[in-house]
Amino acid sequence: ERGHGPYQPHEPGYGLYQPGYSPYDDQIRDPKSRMLAIQNAKAYLLKSSTTSGLNLYDHLANMLTKILDEQPTNAVDIIENISKDVKWAQLQKKMDTLRDEHEILPTFEAAEKRKALFLKANGEGDEELEEEIGETPLPNVMETAFYFEQAGIGLSKDESYHVFLALKKLTSVQPIQTCRFWGKILGLEMNYIIAEVQYHEGEEEEETEEEEVIEEGGKGMGEVEDEDEKKEKEDEPPKSTYKPPPVIPKEENGTGANKYVYFVCNEPGKPWVKLPPVTPAQIVCARKIKKFFTGRLDAPVVSFPPFPGNEANYLRAQIARISAGTQISPIGFYQFAEEEGDEEEEGGGGRDTYEENPDFQPLSVAEMVDSLATWVHHGQSILKQGRCVWLNPFQKSEEEEEEDEEEEKAEEPDELQQEIGPPLLTPLSEDEGIQNIPAWTAQPSSNLIPQYAVAILQSNRWPGAYAFASGKKFDNIYFGWGHKYSPENHTPALPPPVQAEYPSGPETTETRDPTLEEELAFKAATEEALAAAEDEEDEEEVVEDDEEEEEED
Numbered sequence: 001e002r003g004h005g006p007y008q009p010h011e012p013g014y015g016l017y018q019p020g021y022s023p024y025d026d027q028i029r030d031p032k033s034r035m036l037a038i039q040n041a042k043a044y045l046l047k048s049s050t051t052s053g054l055n056l057y058d059h060l061a062n063m064l065t066k067i068l069d070e071q072p073t074n075a076v077d078i079i080e081n082i083s084k085d086v087k088w089a090q091l092q093k094k095m096d097t098l099r100d101e102h103e104i105l106p107t108f109e110a111a112e113k114r115k116a117l118f119l120k121a122n123g124e125g126d127e128e129l130e131e132e133i134g135e136t137p138l139p140n141v142m143e144t145a146f147y148f149e150q151a152g153i154g155l156s157k158d159e160s161y162h163v164f165l166a167l168k169k170l171t172s173v174q175p176i177q178t179c180r181f182w183g184k185i186l187g188l189e190m191n192y193i194i195a196e197v198q199y200h201e202g203e204e205e206e207e208t209e210e211e212e213v214i215e216e217g218g219k220g221m222g223e224v225e226d227e228d229e230k231k232e233k234e235d236e237p238p239k240s241t242y243k244p245p246p247v248i249p250k251e252e253n254g255t256g257a258n259k260y261v262y263f264v265c266n267e268p269g270k271p272w273v274k275l276p277p278v279t280p281a282q283i284v285c286a287r288k289i290k291k292f293f294t295g296r297l298d299a300p301v302v303s304f305p306p307f308p309g310n311e312a313n314y315l316r317a318q319i320a321r322i323s324a325g326t327q328i329s330p331i332g333f334y335q336f337a338e339e340e341g342d343e344e345e346e347g348g349g350g351r352d353t354y355e356e357n358p359d360f361q362p363l364s365v366a367e368m369v370d371s372l373a374t375w376v377h378h379g380q381s382i383l384k385q386g387r388c389v390w391l392n393p394f395q396k397s398e399e400e401e402e403e404d405e406e407e408e409k410a411e412e413p414d415e416l417q418q419e420i421g422p423p424l425l426t427p428l429s430e431d432e433g434i435q436n437i438p439a440w441t442a443q444p445s446s447n448l449i450p451q452y453a454v455a456i457l458q459s460n461r462w463p464g465a466y467a468f469a470s471g472k473k474f475d476n477i478y479f480g481w482g483h484k485y486s487p488e489n490h491t492p493a494l495p496p497p498v499q500a501e502y503p504s505g506p507e508t509t510e511t512r513d514p515t516l517e518e519e520l521a522f523k524a525a526t527e528e529a530l531a532a533a534e535d536e537e538d539e540e541e542v543v544e545d546d547e548e549e550e551e552e553d
Helices: 031-045 056-070 075-095 106-113 126-133 141-149 157-173 223-235 280-286 311-326 365-370 398-404 516-552
Strands: 176-185 192-199 261-265 328-330 375-377 440-444 455-459 465-470 473-480
Touching: 031 056, 056 075, 141 157, 141 465, 141 473, 157 176, 157 192, 176 311, 192 311, 261 311, 280 311, 311 465, 311 473, 328 465, 328 473, 365 440, 365 455, 365 465
Parallel strands: 176 473
Antiparallel strands: 176 192, 192 261, 328 375, 440 455, 455 465, 465 473
């Protein structure tokens, strides 16, 4: 049996290794003719297909490039598959016009936005570990998410961890004493992730309010100017005696509806934005309208009655309303301070501060689910006035009372009836239901394993507000659209009735235009009066001249 020896002349590989030999030499010996044949062959390979638009030359070149780059095993056995893959990739890129090719995938874009959350700042390391061992304002979001997950409530684990990192970044930048993940309000374009914080005492920046400066008019004017002003005042039309109702001031930072400061962002990784304090006018108007959020804080709120502010103010008003009605805790967890035991505010709102009870003994899950009296509100309720503590808008300081005592005795309005809301730590059993629907629904997280279940409460007045309790741990959270439940469809307030016309009388009715005859008669009368006046003046002059002549004589 012969091995791989020299090829015989009749074999295909004969003469390949001999210098200057080509298998085409015996067919085309002229070099010019040979180059022409090569050009014709290449032109044939470059001929594009009428169906796909591809050509064989580029296809073979791409196939060889793919094979050399990937270097698969047994390439000859999968050459057909490689050809299909190369052809499909070319068709996917160049021929598919039904969908656009996204060079940057959404997942890659989202990862780039959240990349900063996973990066440590310079100098972070062992020092951070020492700080974390002590007290930290950063809440354990993952632990809270675990308890709510028992009842199927909350975000995904990835999003919860991203929120965890975003809150860590917020607490490292701001001088925050306490921080809590308040929840997530959904929007039409983007959502709002909300953080509830409290600053250290004295470190919160006080917002400067613009004060209206009334400049007094110049004194010591001449008598001529006073007379001119009097004439102008006489000619002016009568002014309206209507006085708008007094503006109710907002509650100070750290008290009432502005007890906490709220930061929001659309997604974890985006910058946190501080919401402005809420005013009573914004809360009162927010109760009369129902608007979906867009996700843009600077978006206008088009509604009737007109809302005093943009979406950032409307979001802050809804957060205040939701917090006032859904912030709950197990009974006995909080207690009033002993020093303030018998003290009550003058406004009649009762005590507004509380502290944790060190001797708190948690109730069982079954007891907390069976009775709503085992839960209490630890957030102050908002009155109809838009404040947590009632304020008399007509009450003035001592200086103002002395100045305006005599002037406004007759204009004093009737005394307003003081509003008193439910006191702090009121049980949930006293909450009013909505028609036949109770205000709260309590249930365990699992009926199959009750010994390890968690007590879950759901608000029916504010859908999306939840609370859990397990031993000495509890928390509140909100996931929803920020709207209050109403059994009936929302009907906007009607515009005020049209004002009546001003009563017509001789003082306000315009005079009739005179006719031509009346104008001529009036003109003749005036001319006669002028002529008579001139004659009288001439007679007086003659008399004076005669008297002077007599005196000279």
